[in-house]
Amino acid sequence: MPAIVSSSLVREWAHLALSGLGDARTEIDALNVFPVPDGDTGTNLYLTMESACESIEDCWSESDGAPAVDAAARALSLGALMGARGNSGVILSQILRGTTEVLSGLPDGEPLQAEAVWELLTRAADLGYEAVARPVEGTILTVARAAAEAAGDLVRTGTSDASAVVMAAAEGAREALARTPTMLESLRLAGVVDAGGRGLVVVLDALEEAVSGVRMSAIEVGLHTPVPRPVEVGASRHYGGPAYEVMFLLDADDDRVPALRADLDALGDSLVVVGGDRLWNVHVHVDDAGAAVEAAMTAGRPYRIRITHLEPVVAASGRTAGRALVAVSHGPGVADLLREAGVGVIPAKARQRPSTAEILDAIRLMHASEVVVLPSDKDTQGVAESAAEQARADDIRIAVIPTRSIVQTLAAVAVHDPSLRFDDDVVSMTRAAGATRYAAATVASRAALTTVGPCREGDILGLVDGDIVVVGSDIPSVARDMLSGMLAIGGELVTLVLGAEAGPELRDELPDWLAQQHPLIDVIAHEGGQPLWPIIMGVE
Secondary structure (H helix, E strand, C coil), X not given: CCCECCHHHHHHHHHHHHHHHHHHHHHHHHHCCCCCCCCCHHHXXXXXXXXXXXXXXXXXXXXXXXXXXXXXXXXXXXXHHHHCCHHHHHHHHHHHHXXXXXXXXXXXXXXXXXXXXXXXXXHHHHHHHHXXXXXXXXXXXXXXXXXXXXXXXXXXXXXXXXXXXXHHHHHHHHHHHHHHHHCCHHHHHHCCCCHHXXXXXHHHHHHHHHHHCCCCCCCCCCCCCCCCCCCCCCCCCCCCCCCEEEEEEEECCHHHHHHHHHHHHHHEEEEEXXXXXXXXXXXXXXXXXXXXXXXXXXXXXXXXXXXXXXXXXXXXXXXEEEEEEEEEECCHHHHHHHHHCCCEEEECECCECCCHHHHHHHHHHCCEEEEEEECCCHHHHHHHXXXXXXXXXXXXXXXXXXXXXXXXXXXXXXXXXXXXXXXXXXXXXXXXXXXXXXXXXXXXXXXXXXXXXXXCCCCEEEEEXXXXXXXXXXXXXXXXXXXXXXXXXXXXXXXXXXXXXXXXXHHHHHHHHHHHHCCCCEEEEEECCCCCCCEEEEEC
């Protein structure tokens, strides 16, 4: 069956690309020798695509059902633009903008045509080249152009198979990637292919999978390209270019941007400017970071300014010798409680986990040489691990304790002892979190078949350690059922985290019931204020 033009196709492509970049991130980081051997291209591409996926999910949640394809395409483009990181990430955002410009104009619900694939890949390559002040061959740009040309070659034979055209484009990209060491001396000397181009191959492989519907294994996705003599990140890589990477978003009239390009081009190199309609993402390498920011202020209003010292290996500096905790919180009450304990808080939105960038920023803001991250959610653990790995490149000693609920995070924070050695403190907190069983009650948003039978919309679902164990009609009785089962196998302390919708039957009556039924159990209640979950409970 031919692929259908739809928001679901856009969404699937984006998430497949994110997954592929996540799998290849470490490998791509290790390939990073041009333009700066700082070993972060894979991470920057991942963060850029992660932002694009979050934007799509926001678009989905704001729609009544699936959004139109043009809305999803715009969300993909805007998210990539807003979250673009590094030289390659900014170029990737422009490449994605090119594809989505074409996707937005295709008829929703109709089969994807071969000519449309050629057109979107060509537009992507064109915009990629336009974004870079001084395009260099042997980079992601070369790979993008090769993909478009391979697609065009097949379309000109008369084929109408869009899937075959995407497959040809992905193969053309892989072949071009394999040639990049012959185009750039720095790649040849290091014995690697271009890191940005390698990332684009992953994105195109994801497009092939989304369009063809044929699942590719992790081994197959983007791994057809020989990678000779990969070197370790930062190993013997000389860099003699500008001292700083400057990135910012810019609110400016479109007619002010050409002058800004000229000013920044005179100040440094690796200049990439992408965007339009008053929203721009700017990347440049300069020796005078202040001059770059001043040029931006002349053109418009710069914000989210990031200035990074460019070194093959980033040394830790300006950090205290202490240890810090960083935790995700889903409610303002718990956030305040954690802050009082000296924990750096990452607020999470309802039905949306924090991004890698948000967790990484929180880690860096602690200015500590040792950091422990508490994700408070099973789905956030992978993101926390990704942020931790990047933080380690900044010489931060870091550990992620796999807390799956806020009550496990609170248990870990309660036993934190900064006087202990780092490893001993992590072990102590991990044990406390692991010794805490967690439960929560919520309202079913739709009818479904659960592990304990069917539920209807509006039923109360009770989950223990992440599994649905009770389907009931009211929250207090479901909470009591779960606590009875958990305490039947022992417990000394019950922690209640009350949500924004918790009433007196949870605030007053549930603690009274515990005191009557389990008089030897200590009970602590916190006003968490979290949405969706009227009560979260922990038993230690």
